[in-house]
Amino acid sequence: MRDGDGTRILFERVSRWYGDTVALADVSFDLGPGVTGLLGHNGAGKSTALKLCGGFTRPSAGTVRVLGADLLRDQRPYARIGIAHDREGLWPHLSAQATVAALARLRGVRDPEAAAMRALGLVGLADDAGRKVGGFSHGMRQRVKLAQALAHEPEVLLLDEPLNGLDPSQRRTVVELVRHLGEEGRTVLVSSHVLHEVERMAPRVLVLVDGRLVARGTTAGIRALIDDRPRSFALHGDGVRRLGGALVAAGLADSVALDGESLRV
Amino acid sequence: MIAMGPALIVLGVRALFSEFSQAAPIDILEVLPYADYQSVIGIIILLFAIVLAPDLLCPDRRDGTLALYFATAVGRTEYLAGRFLGAALPLLMVTLVPMLLLFAGVAFFDESPLGYLREEWAQLPRMLVAGLLLAVYYAAVALAVASLTERRAYAIGGYVLLLISSTAIAVLIQEARRDATYAEVGELSALPIGLARTLWPDSDLGTPTWAWAVGYLIVVGASAAVLLRRYRPERL
Numbered sequence: 001m002r003d004g005d006g007t008r009i010l011f012e013r014v015s016r017w018y019g020d021t022v023a024l025a026d027v028s029f030d031l032g033p034g035v036t037g038l039l040g041h042n043g044a045g046k047s048t049a050l051k052l053c054g055g056f057t058r059p060s061a062g063t064v065r066v067l068g069a070d071l072l073r074d075q076r077p078y079a080r081i082g083i084a085h086d087r088e089g090l091w092p093h094l095s096a097q098a099t100v101a102a103l104a105r106l107r108g109v110r111d112p113e114a115a116a117m118r119a120l121g122l123v124g125l126a127d128d129a130g131r132k133v134g135g136f137s138h139g140m141r142q143r144v145k146l147a148q149a150l151a152h153e154p155e156v157l158l159l160d161e162p163l164n165g166l167d168p169s170q171r172r173t174v175v176e177l178v179r180h181l182g183e184e185g186r187t188v189l190v191s192s193h194v195l196h197e198v199e200r201m202a203p204r205v206l207v208l209v210d211g212r213l214v215a216r217g218t219t220a221g222i223r224a225l226i227d228d229r230p231r232s233f234a235l236h237g238d239g240v241r242r243l244g245g246a247l248v249a250a251g252l253a254d255s256v257a258l259d260g261e262s263l264r265v
Numbered sequence: 266m267i268a269m270g271p272a273l274i275v276l277g278v279r280a281l282f283s284e285f286s287q288a289a290p291i292d293i294l295e296v297l298p299y300a301d302y303q304s305v306i307g308i309i310i311l312l313f314a315i316v317l318a319p320d321l322l323c324p325d326r327r328d329g330t331l332a333l334y335f336a337t338a339v340g341r342t343e344y345l346a347g348r349f350l351g352a353a354l355p356l357l358m359v360t361l362v363p364m365l366l367l368f369a370g371v372a373f374f375d376e377s378p379l380g381y382l383r384e385e386w387a388q389l390p391r392m393l394v395a396g397l398l399l400a401v402y403y404a405a406v407a408l409a410v411a412s413l414t415e416r417r418a419y420a421i422g423g424y425v426l427l428l429i430s431s432t433a434i435a436v437l438i439q440e441a442r443r444d445a446t447y448a449e450v451g452e453l454s455a456l457p458i459g460l461a462r463t464l465w466p467d468s469d470l471g472t473p474t475w476a477w478a479v480g481y482l483i484v485v486g487a488s489a490a491v492l493l494r495r496y497r498p499e500r501l
Contacts, residue, residue, distance in 0.1 A: 056332060057498050072498060075340045083336040089329035106337035148333070 035182035037198030082149030092134030318407030361396025
């Protein structure tokens, strides 16, 4: 199922629109092993791109292939794909272990109970495995979703905002885990709207703005692009006129303009 | 158990009064013919379907867990087939088992139980088909209605409204036009019972079997179409 050139996720001129709203426009990329960040502000099209990858919606135009298959027609590759949604729920009456084990069983894992415990251990929930998910915090539920995506040791992982709702220590654990998964040769596509989060997990990044893929490359390269971009600030207070003059004289500002009581730099 | 009530009552009365009625034994099937059994317990079947179906579909949509299923190798049609069996098999307990109990009871009280089985065995496939017809119909309609909402209460209300309104419309048409014989096919609550009754040769409903069958296929087909449409990827 894997393409000969190592491509596991392929987007070819993919567009997706809902009525008059364009969620994704003419996006093309291909991903092999390793972690790739999907970066963009809220509404940029990250979730739509992940939904298309996961076979949860049909592209309005273009082609999506994961492990060489169109998941809308062929469900078999799901046994080799792990998906952790940000917004989807869990069965509140099931324990964490029962949840992960049930989904592992549906994916054909031989010993789902053991696989569930191993995956819950990876996300730091081994001690809470027997507790019902309904009593979990948002962060714990996020980690259960991550565990169910890992239990069957998939080749491809689609993680939608996996750090949402986690405290700093949990974030560190998950960041390390995602990096480790990439180093193992799995293809991980992880979405976030925070660059510094993505760059801790992913050496490569795809940047979406208003449904368009505007940049792709190493996170360091994207960071440099952002740093090179001119920015504007509004300064308020006494002496802003003098400060503006000093900034221009020192070569620290390209231009300054007085806007009422404030100075735009 | 409630669905078995009519059979248990008739058989119980037959057992209690067997001593007194030895000269002219009670004919159980005259009191409760096989063809009429499902219409006697029709309301129980309806209530069972109302209670059962929403619990099979609404929680997954409400709790947002559908994507968890579909992120495994479980396909949408497999999911729906599983839910359908989850509704139809328990319904079969209500639509089929009570009639089998009645058949067993009648055979038991017959002068020659084995002779009765030999002569009347043809009732068994009729009962099986009648039970399946009802279970499939009520499961399909109840699931189709439940698929339209994530709230159990709305699903129950919608199901009741659909069945009551269709019956009311059909009755009004029959009242307005005496020659509108086929209008009773439009009573969605009783349609499968009408079709099932035609399986017994001595039943006389007026409306031909083909009309019941066409009505049945249209409703079950429409329910299946609603279900498949509601579980298209774009609808999740």
